[in-house]
Amino acid sequence: MDFVMKQALGGATKDMGKMLGGEEEKDPDAEKKEEERQEALRQQEEERKAKYARMEAERESMRQGIRDKYGIKKKEEREAEAQAAMEQASEGSLTRPKKAVPPGCGDEEEEDETIMDTVMKYLPGPLADIFNKK
Numbered sequence: 001m002d003f004v005m006k007q008a009l010g011g012a013t014k015d016m017g018k019m020l021g022g023e024e025e026k027d028p029d030a031e032k033k034e035e036e037r038q039e040a041l042r043q044q045e046e047e048r049k050a051k052y053a054r055m056e057a058e059r060e061s062m063r064q065g066i067r068d069k070y071g072i073k074k075k076e077e078r079e080a081e082a083q084a085a086m087e088q089a090s091e092g093s094l095t096r097p098k099k100a101v102p103p104g105c106g107d108e109e110e111e112d113e114t115i116m117d118t119v120m121k122y123l124p125g126p127l128a129d130i131f132n133k134k
Helices: 002-009 013-019 030-070 075-089 115-122 125-133
Strands: none
Touching: 115 125
């Protein structure tokens, strides 16, 4: 029977055996090949990381050359200088340093215009006089 089936399928019994639920033939070197493949992938990944590290180092040296040429400081350097200035200013103080108040946040002594003052600017003279007499 196997011979007849083999002839009918044209010699494709290995594949048919797998399709019909038969056991696969195990490659004795499959484990070794898998280890070699994993090692090759690991090596490629290391080479890729080294390549990008070199490229980034080249870019950083270019950036530093531009910073030196135009006198630009790195963001970290600016932040460190600002922090040092804050610490130096609060050296003799017993309390924590005050934070800078942005302009227009209420510490101004100027009197703000009221709505009435704004309306008075746009009224004609006689009407403005009527409101001012009160």
